[in-house]
Amino acid sequence: MQRELTAPTPADPEDGGLPVLPELSARFAGAAGRTALEPVGGGPALRAAACGYWERRGLWTDPEHVAAAPGGQPMLLSLLAAAGGDVLLTRPCASWYAPLARLAGRPAYHAPVPAECGGVPDPFALLETVRRVRAEGGEPRVLLLSVADDPTGTTAPPELLHEVCEAAVAEGMLIVSDETWRDTAHHPHGTVLLSPAEMCPEDVVVLTDLAGAFTPPGWPAAVARFPATERGVELRARVLSTLDALRAALLPPVAAAAAHALDEPEPVRERTAAAARVHGAVAAALYRALTAVGALCRPPQAGRQLYADLDELRGDLAARGITDSVELERELTRRLRRPVPGGHRFGDAPHTLRVRLSTLPLLGTGEQARLAALAAADPLRVPHVAEALTAFDTAFRELTQAGPRPTGTEGSPLS
Missing domain, CATH: 3.40.640.10 (Type I PLP-dependent aspartate aminotransferase-like (Major domain))
Structure with a gap:
């Protein structure tokens, strides 16, 4: 039975977590x-x-x-x-x-x-x-x-x-x-x-x-x-x-x-609840963006991750020279400007077209930015979060050669 050997999962130096209580x-x-x-x-x-x-x-x-x-x-x-x-x-x-x-x-x-x-x-x-x-x-x-x-x-x-x-x-x-x-x-x-x-x-x-x-x-x-x-x-x-x-x-x-x-204590409970709410909102937006371009993804329920399968888009990706998760990882990391580990790092065969996506980088890179996302009634409307989600949506649409993004917010995967 096959056991995979992979290089260390790339780390994002700016993904140190939420501000300390x-x-x-x-x-x-x-x-x-x-x-x-x-x-x-x-x-x-x-x-x-x-x-x-x-x-x-x-x-x-x-x-x-x-x-x-x-x-x-x-x-x-x-x-x-x-x-x-x-x-x-x-x-x-x-x-x-x-x-x-x-x-x-x-x-x-x-x-x-x-x-x-x-x-x-x-x-x-x-x-x-x-x-x-x-x-x-x-x-x-x-x-x-x-x-x-x-x-x-x-x-x-x-x-x-x-x-x-x-x-x-x-x-x-x-x-x-x-x-x-x-x-x-x-x-x-x-x-x-x-x-x-x-x-x-x-x-x-x-x-x-x-x-x-x-x-x-x-x-x-x-x-x-x-x-x-x-x-x-x-x-x-x-x-x-x-x-x-x-x-x-x-x-x-x-x-x-x-x-x-x-x-x-109460401050810890409040922070845990706020973090779960914010990560849930961002994860749901990423899920909508992924499924809108034809990727397969289980609806996220917990944590700060999603796992996307782009095998249905293999033809479009192959036209860009992307045929496995190693190449997909490299291309998405380049486009999104942060590590996007491929499925081969999680036990999937390298020929699959799967990646894990994290919600944390979309909350901003500084303490004040992430605190603003935590405090917002609707974190998706915080300017830097909305900008990051738009960049994510654009990167996947361009990569998969999907049609142009709909105008307005009605029906948009980020709405």
Whole structure:
């Protein structure tokens, strides 16, 4: 079974995130003078805050079943190293999953997602992939899924998630549920989002990278919730051992800010809600622009990403010398003047014409610009956001040789 090797996903130096909340900056600054190291796995305050966070979402948690790390990557690397065996991923999946599996020495295999969402595999495809891996002498032990998905920006229906979890547990697999984006649902009151840990509490490790919804990317912090079982205790101990070997402990100022964010005081809740609303509005506008030119795209529901498939436009793109996702990435990056990673970075075959698009760059590049977008009743009418959306629409229409953009706002994909 094929496993893809790709160069690192290009990063946009201006995509550092939204402006930092003053309350978090104050907590960070207040801990800057601490000389004692934060314990590997997180100190009592951070782990207690993580427990409160999960309990408010229906997952009772004891601090002894929690671990923290400086970001989702070292946490996932330690988890995969500790769990052993082969890893099953979705196709597509977050760009950092497969490289970390390789780094941990774990073969990784992809199972396709169903038509309605990304982040979880099709249950029948999952079982078929397990059968094929075993037939080749492999030992599938870990299923890594994402209930609110990067790269597709979709959420998994509860009934589908239940089927997938039941299938994985029946095959003796540990489920690692990446829930980094679960608090970024664009319409939280209309989105039912459950954790696999609610369905299979003895077989699920929950991983949350706080940079998804709570803390700046420059302050890396992630927490993991382990099953309250003998297996979970042993797994957590092995994870802590790996984190200790890597010296992967949080800096005290980051730990203080992360604990405060996980307590979810009112300013944090308001910022999370405002960010989800703004990213949702921009994602919906991008979705309309993409579908207007004939691209296929699942309607975005959470996070800051969309995943577009331009295969229906292959003829027009081929006339411009674009025949795969590598060339599509290069051309869109040139036209939009920011990184637009191709589908080959997310587990899709290079010959596909798929790209992941981010909403964050369209909110502006400076703190004041992004604050203005967050505060606006209609972020699409903020001048710099509207200008960025127009540039996006124009770039895709020119690239695909679609007809001229309609005059006025009536029927426009950006309206």
